[in-house]
Amino acid sequence: MRKLLLASMIILVIVAVAFGAFDWKRFQGQTITVLFVKHPFTEAILPYISEFTKKTGISVSFLVLPETEYWDKLNIDLSSGQGSYDVFMTGPSIAWQHAYAGWIESLDSYVNDPELTSPNYDFEDFYPAFISANRWNLKMGGGLGEGKLWAIPVMVETSILAYRKDIFDKYGIKVPETYEEWAKVAAELMKVADKEGVYPVIQRGARDITSIQAGYYTAFSTYGAKDFDENMNCTINSPEGVKITEIWVNTIKKYGPPDWTNVTWFDLMERFASGKYGMVIDCDFFAGVYENPKKSKVTGKVAYALPPKGPDGAIRSNIWTWSLSMNSRSKHKGAAWYFIQWVTSKEILLKSALYGNLDPVRKSVWEHPDVVKMTEAWGGGTWRKVVTQMLEKYAAWRPTPQTELIAMWTRWIEALHEIYAGKATAKEALDRAARDIDKIMERAGIKK
Amino acid sequence: MKNRTEAKIAFLFLTPALLLLIGILYPFGVAIYYSLTNFRLISPVMKFVGLKNYISIIASEDFWHSVKVTTIFTVIAVSIEVILGLGIAHLLMGKGKLVNTLRLLVFTPMMIPPVIAAIIWKTMMAPDGVLNYLLSFIGIKKIAWLASSDWALFSVILIDIWLYLPFTTLILLSGLESLPQEPFEAARVDGASRFQIFRYITIPLLKPFIILCIVFRVIDVLKTFDIIYGTTKGGPIDATRVIQLAVYEEGLKWNNMGYALAEIMILWLFTYLFSQITLGRLFFKREMRQS
Numbered sequence: 183m184r185k186l187l188l189a190s191m192i193i194l195v196i197v198a199v200a201f202g203a204f205d206w207k208r209f210q211g212q213t214i215t216v217l218f219v220k221h222p223f224t225e226a227i228l229p230y231i232s233e234f235t236k237k238t239g240i241s242v243s244f245l246v247l248p249e250t251e252y253w254d255k256l257n258i259d260l261s262s263g264q265g266s267y268d269v270f271m272t273g274p275s276i277a278w279q280h281a282y283a284g285w286i287e288s289l290d291s292y293v294n295d296p297e298l299t300s301p302n303y304d305f306e307d308f309y310p311a312f313i314s315a316n317r318w319n320l321k322m323g324g325g326l327g328e329g330k331l332w333a334i335p336v337m338v339e340t341s342i343l344a345y346r347k348d349i350f351d352k353y354g355i356k357v358p359e360t361y362e363e364w365a366k367v368a369a370e371l372m373k374v375a376d377k378e379g380v381y382p383v384i385q386r387g388a389r390d391i392t393s394i395q396a397g398y399y400t401a402f403s404t405y406g407a408k409d410f411d412e413n414m415n416c417t418i419n420s421p422e423g424v425k426i427t428e429i430w431v432n433t434i435k436k437y438g439p440p441d442w443t444n445v446t447w448f449d450l451m452e453r454f455a456s457g458k459y460g461m462v463i464d465c466d467f468f469a470g471v472y473e474n475p476k477k478s479k480v481t482g483k484v485a486y487a488l489p490p491k492g493p494d495g496a497i498r499s500n501i502w503t504w505s506l507s508m509n510s511r512s513k514h515k516g517a518a519w520y521f522i523q524w525v526t527s528k529e530i531l532l533k534s535a536l537y538g539n540l541d542p543v544r545k546s547v548w549e550h551p552d553v554v555k556m557t558e559a560w561g562g563g564t565w566r567k568v569v570t571q572m573l574e575k576y577a578a579w580r581p582t583p584q585t586e587l588i589a590m591w592t593r594w595i596e597a598l599h600e601i602y603a604g605k606a607t608a609k610e611a612l613d614r615a616a617r618d619i620d621k622i623m624e625r626a627g628i629k630k
Numbered sequence: 631m632k633n634r635t636e637a638k639i640a641f642l643f644l645t646p647a648l649l650l651l652i653g654i655l656y657p658f659g660v661a662i663y664y665s666l667t668n669f670r671l672i673s674p675v676m677k678f679v680g681l682k683n684y685i686s687i688i689a690s691e692d693f694w695h696s697v698k699v700t701t702i703f704t705v706i707a708v709s710i711e712v713i714l715g716l717g718i719a720h721l722l723m724g725k726g727k728l729v730n731t732l733r734l735l736v737f738t739p740m741m742i743p744p745v746i747a748a749i750i751w752k753t754m755m756a757p758d759g760v761l762n763y764l765l766s767f768i769g770i771k772k773i774a775w776l777a778s779s780d781w782a783l784f785s786v787i788l789i790d791i792w793l794y795l796p797f798t799t800l801i802l803l804s805g806l807e808s809l810p811q812e813p814f815e816a817a818r819v820d821g822a823s824r825f826q827i828f829r830y831i832t833i834p835l836l837k838p839f840i841i842l843c844i845v846f847r848v849i850d851v852l853k854t855f856d857i858i859y860g861t862t863k864g865g866p867i868d869a870t871r872v873i874q875l876a877v878y879e880e881g882l883k884w885n886n887m888g889y890a891l892a893e894i895m896i897l898w899l900f901t902y903l904f905s906q907i908t909l910g911r912l913f914f915k916r917e918m919r920q921s
């Protein structure tokens with residue numbers, strides 16, 4: 183009897199040592215500082231941070247800032263080499279700059295280290311496209327999806343079409359499947375605009391890079407246009423680029439809000455929810471607002487569809503994925519990795535999804551019964567169907583890696599404003615913008 | 631100084647001011663240094679390029695556009711603020727409950743943070759916002775305010791006037807109330823008309839206050855950022871892209887810090903020369919009068 187007990191104890195110890203290679207309490211007693219953007223993701227995570235501290239013994243001090251101030255503060259901290267923030271929110275285009283400047287840690291060595299990553303982490307559970315979006319080999323003009331992993335995504339947003347099913351049904355309007363049809367549907371909606379109290383379309387238009395990011399870039403890519411060619415010449419003024427921009431801006435000009443040049447993504451979301459617009463091609467998870475009777479007047483009246491197809495029949499949605507990066511100057515890299523790992527684990531991403539952090543970047547979370555239950559009623563079931571296809575097939579990061587995206591897209595939205603104001607045709611405005619962008623690339627040493 | 635101890639005490643009292651001066655001059659000096667380099671926030675290497683940034687800026691179309699926008703903004707905003715301020719100050723002279731209540735109302739905008747005011751005005755200036763609604767009662771068709779590249783600049787000027795008219799009114803009101811009464815009485819006795827009194831007595835006596843108003847407002851308006859950032863962010867297109875906004879974009883958004891600092895230095899130089907010349911004349915004239 184005693185021998186059996188001893189033998190089983192020895193076996194237990196061996197087993198414990200083998201599986202005990204990863205220890206959540208390894209960095210206990212340390213403190214990390216995290217910088218958050220004011221965003222549904224942050225609101226979803228903050229209530230659980232005390233759980234993290236209990237689990238790991240690592241204290242977390244954090245700061246939450248609105249987006250504009252966030253980038254300023256982050257940039258200043260990173261460029262000064264202070265290392266004040268161990269972990270911070272980022273996205274692919276931002277991570278390109280940070281990686282280029284050497285400000286962030288590459289995370290592969292952490293993910294692949296069994297002593298630093300829990301065996302339950304299941305890295306394969308992430309949708310490949312969204313991990314790819316955060317990989318870059320530091321070569322300007324290419325290399326997306328290759329090279330080191332600079333951040334781990336916590337959510338993703340794709341662009342889909344949300345429309346007022348009640349109005350479409352009432353007048354027998356068909357859901358548009360191409361951008362040309364989209365313009366025609368807008369014209370049809372215009373005829374009943376006064377009666378129904380809606381403008382046909384709303385899209386982002388403020389002088390900000392987020393105006394290029396979502397609906398417009400999706401239309402641009404879907405139509406077959408690209409931002410650069412292999413030699414890093416700017417090609418936003420290609421024939422396809424000009425054509426889709428013409429359709430886009432002219433439709434908004436004729437059938438959209440008259441202050442389009444000031445409409446931010448936030449205005450867009452609020453206005454569609456207020457019931458004053460017929461269609462919008464934008465962030466899919468705004469459905470969380472549209473379907474919430476406390477926040478919207480259109481609950482139960484909206485349906486969702488795939489965004490329009492391009493001339494070649496394909497759909498190419500752009501994405502934005504908020505992700506977490508680690509400061510290369512962090513003095514607590516192990517503890518910082520534990521935080522990133524914990525936030526992006528199955529359990530926490532699931533909890534945050536149920537709290538409103540969408541879309542999930544993990545398959546297991548998207549298909550979890552609780553998430554399915556929460557989302558399958560949206561748009562009478564259309565939302566889940568559409569977004570599943572987006573996550574699996576149609577959504578990926580489209581822009582070309584380079585460090586001057588912010589300057590480039592600011593010049594790009596200026597061109598769209600010029601077209602809108604009637605001060606230039608689409609070709610003229612985009613030609614001028616492409617030349618200016620080439621100059622920006624030359625100045626940064628990216629293009630010779 | 632009577633003795634060395636007094637000298638030491640005097641120096642001790644000067645220390646805080648000296649520390650403050652160093653605290654201000656150090657970042658200023660660093661900024662000048664960086665403006666002579668090709669410093670980019672995301673680049674680990676930086677080299678001295680001399681006046682290259684300054685030359686690029688002066689050769690840049692964008693810069694001169696910003697100068698034009700800033701100049702229009704400054705000239706119109708300050709002129710209206712001073713002229714209207716003078717008028718309102720006149721109306722607010724005197725005593726009594728009504729005057730005091732009116733003064734309180736006039737000074738209210740000064741208590742609102744500019745960014746909040748910008749957001750409130752942005753909402754009011756929306757195409758179906760309050761402003762167009764009220765204007766429709768007197769038959770004026772919808773104005774595009776902040777959404778039109780033709781109107782946006784005047785719309786933000788309007789916001790600036792709303793915010794800072796109380797400031798000029800306050801200065802000019804205290805100026806008016808501090809004026810000696812004898813010249814006015816003498817003029818009235820001599821039979822001068824109200825307009826003549828205003829033109830030949832009030833204005834000349836008020837000149838120091840007017841110049842002070844102009845200088846303060848010009849220095850402030852040249853730096854305008856918050857109102858524009860809270861509304862149009864420099865758009866539509868680049869209709870409201872003042873120098874300060876361009877500097878912010880170039881430096882903090884596009885990482886071209888050396889370039890942005892050079893642009894700020896140019897703005898500083900102009901502001902410095904302007905204040906020196908105008909205030910210099912003010913004090914020089916005063917000295918002449920006193921002697």
